Amino acid sequence: MSRWIDVVLGATGTTPAEPAPSLSRHHIEKLGFSLPPAHIELLFRSNGVRLYDGYFQLFPTQAANAWTIMSWNEPSTWKFAWPDGIGEYLCFGETVWGDQYAYRRDVLNGGATGVYFLDALRMQPRQLSETFEEFGERYLVRNATSPFDSVLRAAHDLVGPIEPGMHLVFNPPLLVTGEERLDRLVRMPAREAMILNGDLWSQLANPPSGSHVHRMKVVKDEEGRERMHVEWAPT
Numbered sequence: 069m070s071r072w073i074d075v076v077l078g079a080t081g082t083t084p085a086e087p088a089p090s091l092s093r094h095h096i097e098k099l100g101f102s103l104p105p106a107h108i109e110l111l112f113r114s115n116g117v118r119l120y121d122g123y124f125q126l127f128p129t130q131a132a133n134a135w136t137i138m139s140w141n142e143p144s145t146w147k148f149a150w151p152d153g154i155g156e157y158l159c160f161g162e163t164v165w166g167d168q169y170a171y172r173r174d175v176l177n178g179g180a181t182g183v184y185f186l187d188a189l190r191m192q193p194r195q196l197s198e199t200f201e202e203f204g205e206r207y208l209v210r211n212a213t214s215p216f217d218s219v220l221r222a223a224h225d226l227v228g229p230i231e232p233g234m235h236l237v238f239n240p241p242l243l244v245t246g247e248e249r250l251d252r253l254v255r256m257p258a259r260e261a262m263i264l265n266g267d268l269w270s271q272l273a274n275p276p277s278g279s280h281v282h283r284m285k286v287v288k289d290e291e292g293r294e295r296m297h298v299e300w301a302p303t
Contacts, residue, residue, distance in 0.1 A: 122230035149266030267296035
């Protein structure tokens with residue numbers, strides 16, 4: 069048994085992502101990927117978990133009213149709005165900003181369980197740990213009690229607990245302003261926030277030559293999804 073799991077599950081502000089169903093090893097095997105033993109133990113005990121009043125979460129495997137590991141990683145949920153490389157990662161958790169905790173799909177079933185951090189604004193990967201066990205001991209324990217991110221701690225003090233399925237975003241977007249002003253924080257459904265961030269980064273990463281952002285507007289695509297459209301003006 070991983071002792072750090074007891075610390076995480078016992079921390080103030082920790083709640084199960086969903087009431088734990090009757091999970092079986094057979095059910096987890098049917099997910100189609102091999103999770104490390106410590107991750108499976110956490111799922112057996114909590115069916116996913118929300119830390120620090122919802123500012124961090126690990127997705128459950130079964131849920132009636134929450135994103136699961138499977139549904140969150142469906143391309144049609146949000147990954148379609150990002151460059152193709154994001155599909156190489158299996159996102160199993162996230163922060164309230166939309167930063168993703170993930171495994172690399174191509175090596176996961178071979179036993180490589182390094183955990184990666186994909187930042188919410190650009191989805192650029194950075195390896196945090198060699199194993200899920202190390203990730204739990206070094207990051208989950210800390211994030212359950214006193215997170216590394218000082219802006220996130222300040223947002224928690226200001227906004228309070230976050231409802232399941234919600235993110236915090238800056239309005240106007242941080243990618244445009246570069247300013248982490250707490251008075252500009254708004255709640256947004258997680259899927260919608262991830263799609264809009266993907267749209268915004270895809271356009272800002274390749275701006276037309278000799279132009280600057282004139283304005284941004286949210287439009288509906290052919291499937292009724294809200295998308296971010298950037299309008300450019302000559303510099």
